[in-house]
Amino acid sequence: MDTPDRSKINNPLSQFEDSPVFNYISNLSPIEPVKSVHITQTFNSLSFSSPPSVFTSPHVNCHRESRFLRRHNLLDASKPKVSSEDINNVYSCEKTPADSTQPCHESSEPQENTNPNISTRDASIEPCNENLNISIELPQGLKYNLASPGYDPVLSADEADSLLELPGKPGSDVAYIPEGSEKDSIEGEMHRPGLCHNEEKIEGPDCGVDDLITEASELLMFSPPNVTDSFKDINKQLNPSTQLTNYRTLLPQSDINDGQQMHSVNAIASGSEHEIENHSSESAAATDTGQRQDNHDNVALVASNPNEKMDDKLVYVTHRGIRRRCLDFEMASVQRKSIDGKLNTNSSTKKSDEMNVGKGKQLLPTKHSGDSRKCVLPGIGLHLNALATLNDCKNIKIEKLLSGRQPNMPSSSSSSQLSASQEHQLSLLPASVEKDLEPSENEVQPGEDCTESLVHMAGEDFQQNSPKKKRQVQLRKLEPDGEGESCKRCNCKKSKCLKLYCECFAAGVYCIEPCSCRDCFNKPIHVDTVLQTRQQIESRNPLAFAPKVIRSSDSVPEIGDDPNKTPASARHKRGCNCKKSSCLKKYCECYQGGVGCSISCRCEGCKNTYGRKDGSVPSGIEAKPEEETEVCEKGVMENASQKIEAHNTEDHPEHALPTTPLRISRSLLPLPFSSKGKPPRSFVTTISSSGLFVSQKLGKSSAPRSQPKFEKPLQTVPDDDSPVTCIKTSSPNGKRISSPNCDVGSSPTRRGGRKLILQSIPSFPSLTPHNLRSD
DNA sequence: GAGTTTGAAACT
DNA sequence: CAGTTTCAAACTC
Structure with a gap:
């Protein structure tokens, strides 16, 4: 399928080399050396961490951590073994191997350059949240470029553009990013781990940018056809050191197309x-x-x-x-x-x-x-x-x-x-x-x-x-x-x-x-x-x-629910049917799940400490000042969120599923958000899940309005401001949902916007290099 | 550890 | 959809 693209890509690459981009890269190389040692690490970490965060912007922390962990491991093993030098050797970039980064540039220069540029720009301009947005957008473009065969050439063009723009910017910035991206691409996540740990945690915003960069770098790596060969070599070198040895080894050994290998590698690296x-x-x-x-x-x-x-x-x-x-x-x-x-x-x-x-x-x-x-x-x-x-x-x-x-x-x-x-x-x-x-x-x-x-x-x-x-x-x-x-x-x-x-x-x-x-x-x-x-x-x-249990955060975090909020906000997908346990024992799935009973419950004598069916909050857990919120939740939540849940579960049980992995994956877009920010996460997840499931389940249920709405919004969702939340708003709770997400803060809103963007990704293809070229 | 209770899951 | 049966966890002793 894609193979043709690769061939195309190759051509573009060669062109790139000749193109201004190449020059730009060459310029970068000198810069890198200066920063090379120290900076590269930090940046690398940043770049590495950021990519994930970008997607997961909401989740940033979690993702970062995850990556961090990943990378961390990689660093230990891989980094030492696979040094930039190795990479350089492997890639033996056309240009001087001033730095490890340079080689990478050569292989995937255009892409990397673009990425860095973009990322840098965004990063400089906007903090973490924005970074996320940017990252999202950029990555997509990059991805598309990479992914789509035809795009690659375009990408080159885009890259060139970006490069052109970049020049104006300080080389340092560019250098940073490129290095990080390069390392990411080349060394893969090896470097990230170590660096990412510190930096990620320390610098949220940067991470976003880095994420973008890293992703872009990954893409770049994939895209460059030429790189594949070098990549193979690299893989070989890396294999010993890297933990990924299995995959990498497989790749190098296999005669698979370069592009494919790259992907595999990236996939592995990316996780x-x-x-x-x-x-x-x-x-x-x-x-x-x-x-x-x-x-x-x-x-x-x-x-x-x-x-x-x-x-x-x-x-x-x-x-x-x-x-x-x-x-x-x-x-x-x-x-x-x-x-x-x-x-x-x-x-x-x-x-x-x-x-x-x-x-x-x-x-x-x-x-x-x-x-x-x-x-x-x-x-x-x-x-x-x-x-x-x-x-x-x-x-x-x-x-x-x-x-x-x-x-x-x-x-x-x-x-x-x-x-x-x-x-x-x-x-x-x-x-x-x-x-x-x-x-x-x-x-x-x-x-x-x-x-x-x-x-x-x-x-x-x-x-x-x-x-x-x-x-x-x-x-x-x-x-x-x-x-x-x-x-x-x-x-x-x-x-x-x-x-x-x-x-x-x-x-x-x-x-x-x-x-x-x-x-x-x-x-x-x-x-x-x-x-x-x-x-x-x-x-x-x-x-x-x-x-079975939909966490409040998952279901409807919007309201103002604090993540801390007791499970009351959460609800059991189908509700319990307890008769003798008074919902006070684990026989009760609601109780077992740590959530209050909801309207959907058919329990008798409900005394669920997490929240009664009637909406009253039992003394224990949830009774707090927040209780009001909960009460509200129960009142409102039940009405709204519960309805939603009920709809999801009952009408569209699928919606309730948000947590289901597949669903989540399906909803992909939301995931990023959901990943870390609990509120966003749950919210997102629900949405996404709902949307996804809706599609699945459409046949079955009357398909409540909310579902279709969700889907549509997600798909059509324009972009920035129409955050996912807006989408969700379509649901009965809509207002809350929308507000919370949107309200969540600049980040949430942005996130929403980002999310939307992500969701809208389908449109990206249009964004692909071609468009840029045309421009 | 054995037995009972309980309610979900499965079946009709 | 409702009723019944089956099942295994939760619980008790």
Whole structure:
């Protein structure tokens, strides 16, 4: 699909070299040397951190952390080994290798330049939030350029433009960015980790810019056809040092197209966990070659769909965790499934989904985004429940996995020895391992779920090796909320762990040793069976695997809800039906999920301490000054949010799903936001999910107005000001929703705008270089 | 650890 | 949609 583009790209590249851009690069090179050592690191970190943040702007923190983790690992291993020098050697840029960065420029000069320029501009102009916006926009353009074959040339033009503009700016700025981008692209995330940690945390705004840059750099890396060769070499060099060795090694070894390799690398670096998992899962069945092919396919997919790429990145940030979890199940199921109609949602979101799914799966193969998308949709987030809150953890885990599976692996037994299937499991493992290694970061709470789920996914073998099991168990115990569900272990005796009775199955995770189930079929070995069963269940109830509890933040943070707000704002998807427990015991799913009962509940004698069905707030938890807010919530929330939820859950259960990984991924756009800022996150997620699901579920429900509205807004959403929130507003709660998001502050509004932009991404294609050229 | 209670999931 | 059965978690002892 995309291959032709690459060829085109190559030409453009050559042109670029000749073009002013090239000159510009040459100019940059001198600058870099000055900053090279010290600056590069910082910038790199910034750049690295920023890219994710950009997409996830709202989530910035989380994403940053995740990347940070990832990169951090990478840094340790990769950086030292793969120095800029190596890169230079590999790339042997046409121009003087004054700095490592330069080489990169040569390979991907135009792109990088553009990125830096843009990023720098934006960064200088606008703080973090703005950076995010900028980053979003730019990245898209870059992505498109990269992704779309035709675009590349255009990109070059754009780049040239940007370069031209840049010149005016101080070389220092440019130099910074380029370096970071280069390193990102070349060394990949290696450098980021270390640098990012400090800088990211310290400098929020910069991060945004950096993110943009990094993304752009990534794109650039992909795009440059010439680079691929050098890249291969680089990969080889890096392999030893980098944790990504598996993928990288595969890439270099494989004769795959350069462009593809680049993508694969980027994906890896960026944390295309899906790919890994998918590969692992697939690899289990197929040989190494098969894996390679898969990788290629994935890459091809990415390349083919520029939009997707963008989505992917976004998705990565936000959804990584989810994807991974879902990987096994979803991957297979999704691919097999064909829920086209569902995907009608924004192309961007679809793309992202596709990317996630597609990458992971060979099934989807390069073919198209369309298919892959479809595939994605079908899969309902297995771990959605946990995911909503776990997003952060996910990110972290994912990043970790991506960045340093192997590095982390040490704790786990030799991963290299493991079979393909095992490898994919291992991929999962790292996350868990990481936790062990870095408990502080992940923290038991949300992250645990992810890890556990991941562990489950990883499979029995893995768990056995890791001591995590015990830990997981403990963690599960610790986790009171439904979020911990994914981590739970089952004790099924008759259901074979293939029914929702099984917590593991319901959570979308494989049973693991800790489970005391009998005749368990919920294991990697029985993937087919599991997938089929899942499909059946989903066919009956699309929301079956969706999170049961919708967190307030998820559902309707808008109101002013503080993130701290008690669960009252959250609601159970379908509501409970308790009769004897008075909703005061874990028998009650609402109570278990730490949320108050809602209108949708049919419970009797409800005494839910988190919030009663009638809206009254029990003394305990929620009774606070905020209670009013809650009361309001209950009053209003119930009316509005609950209605929304109810609609989502009941009418459009899918909407309720927001947390579901797939959905999220689908909604891609929102994810970024959702990732970190809780309020935005939940909000976003809900929206996105709703939108996504709406498409899925359209057939079923009367499709409440809200849903369609959401979708439309998302898709059509213009841009800046019409933030996602606005979209959401369409929902019954609309006002609140809109206001909160918008109100959230400049950042939120911007975010919303950004989000919208992202969502609107589909339009980006138009933005592609061509447009620029025309200009 | 065994038994009971409970309510969701599954079935009709 | 409602009623019943099945199931496994939550709970109690």
